[in-house]
Amino acid sequence: MDSSKPHLRNYQMFPGHATFYLKGHFQSAGKRSYSLLVFAAIAVPAGLFFGFTAPWIWNNVSQSLPIVFSYILLLCVMSLVRSAGSDPGILPRNIHIETSDTEKREAGPLNIAPLSVTVNCRQYDEDRPLYLPINYCTVCRIWRPARAIHCRDCDSCIDFMDHHCVWLNNCIGARNYRYFFCFILSLSLLAYFMATLCFLHVLTWRHRKLSTTIAAVRFAPVSFALAIYGVLGSIYPTALALYHIFLMSRGENTREFVCIDQ
Numbered sequence: 001m002d003s004s005k006p007h008l009r010n011y012q013m014f015p016g017h018a019t020f021y022l023k024g025h026f027q028s029a030g031k032r033s034y035s036l037l038v039f040a041a042i043a044v045p046a047g048l049f050f051g052f053t054a055p056w057i058w059n060n061v062s063q064s065l066p067i068v069f070s071y072i073l074l075l076c077v078m079s080l081v082r083s084a085g086s087d088p089g090i091l092p093r094n095i096h097i098e099t100s101d102t103e104k105r106e107a108g109p110l111n112i113a114p115l116s117v118t119v120n121c122r123q124y125d126e127d128r129p130l131y132l133p134i135n136y137c138t139v140c141r142i143w144r145p146a147r148a149i150h151c152r153d154c155d156s157c158i159d160f161m162d163h164h165c166v167w168l169n170n171c172i173g174a175r176n177y178r179y180f181f182c183f184i185l186s187l188s189l190l191a192y193f194m195a196t197l198c199f200l201h202v203l204t205w206r207h208r209k210l211s212t213t214i215a216a217v218r219f220a221p222v223s224f225a226l227a228i229y230g231v232l233g234s235i236y237p238t239a240l241a242l243y244h245i246f247l248m249s250r251g252e253n254t255r256e257f258v259c260i261d262q
Helices: 034-060 064-085 177-209 213-219 219-233 235-250
Strands: 019-022 025-030 117-123 131-133 150-152 156-158 163-165 171-172
Touching: 034 064, 034 177, 034 219, 064 117, 064 171, 064 177, 177 213, 177 219, 177 235, 213 219, 219 235
Parallel strands: none
Antiparallel strands: 019 025, 117 131, 150 156, 163 171
């Protein structure tokens, strides 16, 4: 060990496309900050809810409802940060080097790239075996394990890669899949709960004042708009959560289900 050389952390030696922040505790692999749009789509309506709907619910209905909403919001934001900024399962490089650093692999009859090996990873029944290939990655120079894929956006091999999420600017793999599932599930619950409380705001005021629905909407236009936003915004994360529940019940990931050639 040469003590004169500066100590380098793992993220400083990382050759992929990921950009690291906060001394390697947060990473982003995407070229566009779509994750900021996702965060804004959650933070802006949540701020409007706490500014217009939550005080009325707190004083006129129940104090526990805004507290529950705050807990779901905190769970959603924390899951978003962990799934978007944590390591998805990047595999180390240069473990199974086939050629020396000075030699270049050239195409030819006597110099053939490593072949893939197919293994039976799971079997639903005797007539439906599931065969997955183990391929050699010429970029990372490793024999990657089954269900690992080289992501072009991240420029790294990802263990149990489900997909590369452009909205989170990160791959979804073995190490952050649980955070991703928790995010879409909590986001669905958050949208439903916000829509319910906002409709409760409008309808409770109408019932107490013995007024019309139009008058109630005029009294709480922000709550009514947030209710519509919550109903429409819950469609996509709910469908995605149900889809991943279906995948987990089959023991598959997205790439295996859609039969992408690995």
